[in-house]
Amino acid sequence: DGGITQSPKYLFRKEGQNVTLSCEQNLNHDAMYWYRQDPGQGLRLIYYSQIVNDFQKGDIAEGYSVSREKKESFPLTVTSAQKNPTAFYLCASSISRTSGYNNEQFFGPGTRLTVL
């Protein structure tokens, strides 16, 4: 089945620890995105990548880092510098706009991170 997966589903972290959230897609999409969602809120963009080995900061990148070494993978690291990391994290992907396709985003199931 084609799709986008995230792991783990639930993650608990002690203060001061870095954690890495996994995001994998087999849709052959060029673009990938990381969002943060807080209760009752919309999605805020953390980082995005339009092509392998390139990524850009979104609106709330402080305290987060990413890498894009492979087309299929876009892991997000939540560092100890992120002061309020407890949230629901969503990864998404889309076909490169240059292909001329509609630019809908496909979302993974999310990772709920809780800082203890």
Next chain:
Amino acid sequence: SQQGEEDPQALSIQEGENATMNCSYKTSINNLQWYRQNSGRGLVHLILIRSNEREKHSGRLRVTLDTSKKSSSLLITASRAADTASYFCATESRGSTLGRLYFGRGTQLTVWP
């Protein structure tokens, strides 16, 4: 902020009734999209309407776009309990990075059986 804003924040209706949600945005757009999110899950794309389109249909969904008022509406006809979810509008702003979307805070729809 370039985010869209949905209205109302919450909507509660009976099965069989129609549900209408509105979205307003601030900048010129390439397209506007509607997504659905069941509680604790990822978002699912419902429909995309381009800036040169005024209305689009998909099954029980009808989306309108008024670029002069910078607003859109999503109508779900003959609602079902399974339609209970949060609905988000997202805009791709003209002049912004292609593909980047700006999401609103969503409308929580509850459909009672």
